[in-house]
Amino acid sequence: MSEDPRNIDLEEGMEDTLEDKYLTFKVGDEEYGIEIRYVTEIIGIQSITELPDMPQYVKGVINLRGKVIPVLDVRLRFGLEEREYDERTSIIVVNIQEMAVGLIVDTVSEVMDIPKSEVEPPPRVSKGAGSRYIQGMGKVDKSVKILLDIQKLLFEGELEDLQKLAEK
Amino acid sequence: MTEFDSEQREILLGFLEEGREMLDEVEPLLIELEKLAGEAGEVDYETINTVFRLFHSLKGGAGFLDLRVIADVTHNAETLLDLFRKGEAQLRSEHIDLWTRTCDFLRMVIDDLEEKGSEEGHEAEAGILSEALIEYIDRIKSGEEPAADAEPAETPSEVEASEDEQAGKDWEAIGESVEEAVEAADDDADEEEPEEAVAASADDLVDPKTGQLLASPEMVQAFVSEATEQLDMAEEALLALEKDPEDSENVNQAFRAFHSFKGNAGFLGYSDFQTLGHHSEAVLDQLRTTGEPPDNKVVTLLLEIIDFLRGGVEQVSQGRSDAVPATSGLVHLLEDAISGQGAAKPKAGGADAAAPPSAPKPTEPPKPELPEEQAAPVEPPPKPQPAGEQTPTVEPTAEAPSEEKPGTKKEKAPSGSGLTPADAQKALSELNEQARASGTPPEPQKSDRTPEPKLEPTPKDKIQPTDSSKPGETSQTVEQSNAAPKADPGKGVSRQSVRVDVEKLDLLLDLIGELVIIEAMVAQSPDIKELDVPLEKFERAVIQLDKLTRELQDIATSIRMIPLAGTFRRMMRLVRDVSQKAGKKVDLEIVGEDTEVDKTVIEQITDPLVHIIRNSVDHGIELPDVREASGKPRNGKVILEAKYVGGEVWILIKDNGRGLHREKILNKALERGIISGDGAGMRDEEVWQLIFQPGFSTADQVTEVSGRGVGMDVVRRNIENIRGKVDVRSVTGEGTTVILRIPLTLAIIDGMLVRVGETTYVIPIVAIQRSLLAEEENITQLVDGQEVMRIRDKLLPAVRLSEFFGVEAQYEDLTMGTTMVVEHDGRQVCLLVDEILGQHQVVIKGLSEYIGQVGDVHGISGCTILGDGTISLIIDVAGLIDTVETVSDSAIDLETVSSERSKE
Structure with missing residues (x-):
């Protein structure tokens, strides 16, 4: 990106502002964040129609105003223990590659600015199952938000899963 | 590069669409040419002519829009074609290559034109292409190319040429008048385009040898619908005239209707129609010129003529001849009517006689069977009877038409009218203008080939040489011709068509889909169910509503149906290119190209x-020598067939090549770890399915040895996108058949809603054979x-849906639930459900693409949203049976599999 302000037109400017904004949510004890530009809406938990032959974290499909969208449980995606949905459970609808997908999280927190200067690269060593979806660590005041790479969160690991299946 | 204003844009859009259609038409013709030339060394001049005309029309259109690139290239392509038309060189594949290249290039330019509105950036390539074309042209001209053995029939070729010149000029003339009309009357311009298109395409179908038209069924259909309209219009005008004889506009309208009818009939070579239309027109023309109120008898006669013509048009529409009974008698009556009416008209006859008597007749195609032509040199017997008193005689000798002879009318014209020759002339030249501006077919017709130039039979035609086209007149007449077709569209059985934006169509279908959902929501609303009152009236209304929505849906769905012909024909080119590259001889046979499928399917x-x-030709079909050695004909064959089977459309691609090689595929699969064991227990069908594995054959041997595989996973993916299936059947050494099975309707199905525990599923009705306890x-x-x-008497495997999908069922006992016998392609299974909830029409929604990326759902083809907003999964019976059979074949029992699946 150029430093010259004249080179930044309005749209780019808008994108820039979006770029540093994150929607944060809680899963388990940790706070996570995803880039706000992917988020289209946040809805409460709905009745989910299960699908056969799906990885465990894909809970099924929901009816979002006449549209059928798949929902996946971020908890299960991280390999955490399953938990009953309650009134704080939310579905974050994200739009990626022209597909709408719902992410089930324990609870949605807030939208916040995390400038790039405050984002550290992901730790090189990590034990957690969720670590491979990490895009960076955002420092906000004294706390740290785990910023997720939504692309990886949705798609990565399928290949490995398949390979594991094949090995079996 | 020209900037297009809005009118030109319309014309441009028309040109683009026509251009694509023409290119689609040209390609198969070129391939046909090549085949003939290659096999028998023959040249089909008819086909060359057709190709020539198509290029020519393209050139004309491009010239009018000032699209230099297209115009130049088509001009050169056309010039080269012309040399072959004249038999100056022998047609070879390299020539065909040039033209196909031209087609490709034109397609590209047309695409760009559509996108950017300009053909810029293609000049260089056009130059290269033109140069290549010119090189061949020069070589032929300088005699470097061997001349064709067979000389074409000379006359037709020349006549064709002049005709085409004529057509070309007409294009320009029309172009000019269009421009003028655009200035004068804004909205009229695009009206003329389609008219011209009709004329041009009709022109394309003249058989060069006989001058007869090769009327395609579409053309006949178009003629019938137009003719019906025209006759209706004429009738209406005549009836109005009877009521109000003073209103000359009625005469004009009837005249125009007859005139257009005559023109169209002439184009298609319907001589009886033409003759009758012509004479009726003459009668009306006289009425117009004199301005006298017509005799009732004349109107009655014309109405009768219309009835006769209607009968004839109906015959034609049923594929029978255009012969109108008693044509000659009717002509006679009409002539009498003219002479009778002529009694009231002095001056027009003067103009008549003033015109040069030897003027050739450019508007009439040669029709030796025309009675008037036979009778032309004959002196007609004088007919002194006053108007309306003569008795008709229906005999051949009466065919000599009185108005054939100049001067006859003058002698018979006694009394005066207020019309001056100048007035008459002006009116008539207007009429001519109208005919030209509206592209009425007669104008571009070939010049008369009969040795004796014929006389102009009507005053109108005679004045033509003196006619000068003025812009003002053009626009005026354009308005007239626009006004004319508005007459009563409700009448008649004509088939009309409208071009609609696909987006609008999709929106309509979406809305109807929503409507179906809402309808179900209302009809099954829990609120209503809770009402504890009789709902008789409500239920009746719901049934009515259901019927209507269903009809609406059917119609909307059918709108999107398009025949496969276009897609299929494009494959001719592919087969040609691939087979040539591979050094093979392959014939492509197309069957059932009329089969219609949804636009999305296409x-x-x-x-x-x-x-x-490509696989069939490249890998399936053997080299000619190999084929011969194994006792097959040298030419391979690929059959591309489409047909309806049950609720599906099947597209079969059948080749008579070497077939799939079971062992090779199995080895490869083993190597890749797709299967375990030696695969000996696998049925052929399962082995063939292996070729659809992603990347299965991308790398090494299988493609080279046994063929198939390249891109086959793409095939399956695409077909599955439209809820279709791909089947492969193959016999080693005899060939392979790939069957694409695609559901007829993509959006909505009739389904049976069933419950398994807490979950509901939809089973497509087409698959259900019966249900029982x-x-x-x-x-x-x-x-x-x-x-x-x-x-x-059959033993069928029972599939507990609950186990298959890993959900909890209400009943464990098979006899407690309901058994549904479902079938697909001859294979049956029993599905066990808890309860049948009823039949529903459901709108199919795809499971998200995401689902396809993270997992592989078996036995589910999609889902639907029920009236209460819940999602119900639609069972893919074929997939389910496949899965069940695979599982049982591999001798793993069902329970372990499904429990494993549910654990996952």
Whole structure:
């Protein structure tokens, strides 16, 4: 990106502002964040129609105003223990590659600015199952938000899963 | 590069669309040419002519729009074609290559034109192409190319040429008048385009040898619908005239109707129609010129003529001849009417006689069978009877038409009218203008080939040489011709068509889909169910509503149906290119190209077809020598067939090549770890399915040895996108058939809603054979735990849906739930559900693409949203049976598989 302000037109400017904004949510004890530009809406938990032959974290499909969208449980995606949905459970609808997908999280927190200067690269060593979806660590005041790479969160690991299946 | 204003844009859009259609038409013709030239060394001049005309029309259109690139290239392509038309060189594949290249190039330019509105950036390539074309042209001209053995029939070729020149000029003339009309009357311009298109395409179908028209069924259809309209219009005008004889506009309208009818009939070579239309027109023309109120008898006669013509048009529409009974008698009556009416008209006759008597007749195609032509040199017997008093005689001798002879009318014209020759002339030249501006067919017709130039039979035609086209007149007449077709569209059985934006169509379908959902929501609303009152009236209304929505849906769906012909024909080119590259001889046979499928299907199957056909030709079909050695004809054959089978459209790609090689495929699969064991127990069908594995054959041997595989996973993916299936059947050494099976309707199905525990599923009605309550004695358990049911005389595997999908069922006992016998392609299974909830029309929604990326759902083809907003999964019966059969074949019992699946 150029430093010259004249080179930044309005749209780019808008994108820039979006770029540093994150929607944060809680899963388990940790706070996570995803880039706000992917988020289209946040809805409460709905009745989910299960699908056969799906990885465990894909809970099924929901009816979002006449549209059928798949929902996946971020908890299960991280390999955490399953938990009953309650009134704080939310579905974050994200739009990626022209597909709408719902992410089930324990609870949605807030939208916040995390400038790039405050984002550290992901730790090189990590034990957690969720670590491979990490895009960076955002420092906000004294706390740290785990910023997720939504692309990886949705798609990565399928290949490995398949390979594991094949090995079996 | 020209900037297009809004009117020109319209014309441009028309040109683009026509251009694509023409290119689509040209390609198969070129391939046909090549085939003939290659096999028999023959040249089909008819085909060359058709191709020539198509290029020519393109050039004309491009010239008018000032599209230099297209105009230049088509001009050169046309020039080269012309040399072959004249038989100056022998046609070879390299020539065909040039033209196909031209087609490709034109397609590209047209695409760009559509996108950017300009043909810029293609000049260089156009130059290269033109140069190549010119090189060949020069070589032929300088005699470097061997001349064709067979000389074409000379006359037709020359006549054709002049005709085309004529057509070309007409294009320009029309172009000019269009421009003028655009200035004068804004909205009229685009009206003329389609008219011209009709004229041009009709022109394309003249048989060069006989001058007869090669009327395609579409043309006849178009003629019939137009003719019906025109006759209706004429009738209406005549009836109005009877009521109000003073209103000359009625005469004009009837005249125009007859005139257009005559023109169209002439084009298609319907001589009786033409003759009758012509004479009726003459009668009306006289009425117009004199301005006298017509005799009732004349109107009656014309109405009768209309009835006769209607009968004839109906015959034609049924594929029979255009012969109108008693044509000659009717002509006679009309002539009498003219002479009778002529009694009231002095001056027009003067103009008549003033015109040069030897003027050739450019508007009439040669029709030796025309009675007037036979009679032309004959002196007609004088007919002194006053108007309306003569009795008709229906005999051949009466054919000599009185107005054939100049001067006859003058002698007979006694009394005066207020009309001056100048007035008459002006009116008539207007008429001519109208005919030209509206592209009425007669104008571009070839010049008369009969040795004796014929006389102009009507005053109108005679004045033509003196006619000068003025812009003002043009626009005026354009308005007239626009006003004319508005007459009563409700009447008649004509088939009309409208071009609609696809987006609008899709929106309509979406809305109807929503409507169906809402309808179900209302009809099954829990609120209503809770009402504890009789709902008779409500239910009746719901039934009515249901019927209407269903009809609406059917119609909307049918609108999107398009014949496969276009897609299929494109494959001819592919087969040609691929087979040439591979050094093979392959014939492509197309069967059932009229089969209609949804527009989305067309879009989705083009790529798969290309892959499959390329495989068939490249890998399936053997080299000619190999084929000969194995006792097959040297030429390979690929059959591309489409047909309706049940609720599906099947597209079969059948080749008579070497077939799939079971062992090679199995080895490869083993190597890749797709299967375990030696695969000896696998059925052929399963082995063939292996070729659809992603990347299965991309790398090494299988493609080279046994063929198939390249891009086959793409094929399956595309077809599955439209809820279709791909089947492969192959016999080693005899060939392979790939069958694409695509559901007829993509959006909505009739389904049976069933419940399994808490979950509801939809089973497509087409797959359901019967449902029943199982009896204890009909159930047998096999050693491996598989339950088998005896239904009538068959033993069918029982599939507990709950186990298959890993959900909890209400009943464990088979006899408690309901058994549904479903079938696909001759294979049956029993599905066990808890309860049937009822039949519903459901709108199919795809499971998200995401689902396809993270997992592989078996036995589910999609889902639907029910009236209460919940989602119900639609069962893919074929997929389910496949899965069940695969599982049982591999001798793994059902229960372990499904429990494993649910654990996952």
